[in-house]
Amino acid sequence: MTLSKIWVYAEATDGNVSNTTLELLTKARELASTVEAVFGGDGASVAATLGEYGATTVHATGDLGGVLQGVPVAAAIAAAVAGGAAPDAILFGTSYDGRDVAGRLSVALDRTVITNNVDLEEDGGALVCTEPVFGGATLVRTKFTGGGPNIVLVRPKSFAAEPAGGAPATVEALAVPDTGAAGAARVTNRFVEERSGPSLDDAAIVVSGGRGLGESDKFQMVEDLAKLLGAAPGASRAIVDAGWVPYSYQVGQTGKVVKPTVYIAAGISGATQHMVGMKGSKNIIAVNKDAEAPIFGVADLGIIGDVHKVLPKLIEALKARG
């Protein structure tokens, strides 16, 4: 049995559809016979990619003129649902805008949102969601009991994105009702933090540093090591909050989810909130001076040692190999 129709909330930057959107489309194909996308922007800019990953139609609002997505997109979806277009479920990635739209929509439809999911399955015509709790040690499976559409938030990198070779999605206009004062929050300027090398999202290797580095300057060791390995540098929240590195470096529950081939954790204790962001890595190497650090519980290779000794030597050894 499958669900009959799923909508996926699509996100894109300058026409580049986000990986999470493609992951959700791929999973939706498995769960439902019809997969469609909803997009808060110009549908023509994303129709080809969305179609390639299985969306037959993209319901698009057209340019929102800088208004934050939450209010207009949720109002437009709610109006479409009231008009009889309701899918069985609407999937959102756990992103800034995804959470906003899902939250607004839940009020408009008076429906619960099941959040932080890492897996979805269909059981007797109902959607069952899997959510990790306690840093991923326990998995909770939750089923929707109320009527549809089910509103679901899924964590990035929960599924592999695979193209289906579909034709470009048909663009259909999704009308945005008047939202009054609620729709007044508007973006006036966008700032992009400069960063060289591969992005945390795509890197095959990630080297992350934590409070064990001791001081801000020492993060340079992580940057150097990352550069030598062609890796992306990452960080624990402790040193992001301390202002050593920008938030865009943060790995974990409130940061990025990464699943590289190799994850190197230097001076990171392995708090549950950090681990949910990197536990899916294929190989984990940890350097920590405390033998009891929880990070060793997930490490494939653990070195109980001082980062100030191990990292410089490692950098030297890699440099010597050229």
Place this chain on the structure above:
Amino acid sequence: MPISAKNDPMNIVVCAKQIPDPAEPGALDPQTKTLKRDGKLILDESDMYGVEMALQLAEAAGGGEVTLVSMAPDNKVDGLRSGLAMGAAKAVLVSDPALAGTDALGTAKVLAAAIGKVEGAQLVLTATESSDGYTGTVPEQVAAILGMPSITFAKSIEVRDGTVYVKRQTDAGYDEVECPLPCVVSVTAGVVEPRYPSFKGIMAAKSKPLDQLTLADAGIDAGSVGWAGGGQEIVGIEEAPAREAGEIFEDDGSGVDKIVAYLENLKIV
């Protein structure tokens, strides 16, 4: 840092969640399948940033009251007292046995009703997500119920002439976002440095007004919250498959060689 021209005094509400101490290992109640919350509740660290931000914004505006709003079981107030000790003027708590099992949407209904009781609230601050439930949907849900605009993931906030200016975190950096008040804003951790309550603050907190409401006082129908309001059912709880144990070595100087050999084996170097 909120920099602000002199404004009219601004009343601010901060949603302040009281949670079990995250340092204590969490557990699910096998009977009710919810988080066990029998011990003492503390102010969620994530909300300390909202309290601090509110105090700074009120000061910059030249005055105004900061009110804490919370929903918690068993009339627990310890976390709220911490926020009052930091400098908030008063608090509203909604507590009711019928709230057991309430989902994020139900929580937002309750918080919105409590916020509605605070006079002249121009700005509502929350954290981006709580430390225990972390659905991250409550801020938008509260805003939607109140019919207010909202800006999530603020890494800085300024208020000038009735408009709030926010730097909103994005994947690539940040967006500058503006919105006329009243508005709901969720703040990220680290946005300001929360102050430690002074001894005087702690003493003063004991006598600050703390309103305790039941669901009926808040004007909410018990059927729309709690287990009944949820629309979800837990069908399974299982242990996640553990990672296979790795090899751990004490660094005797050869730690580097072990790492290099490991990377060689993966054909990375």
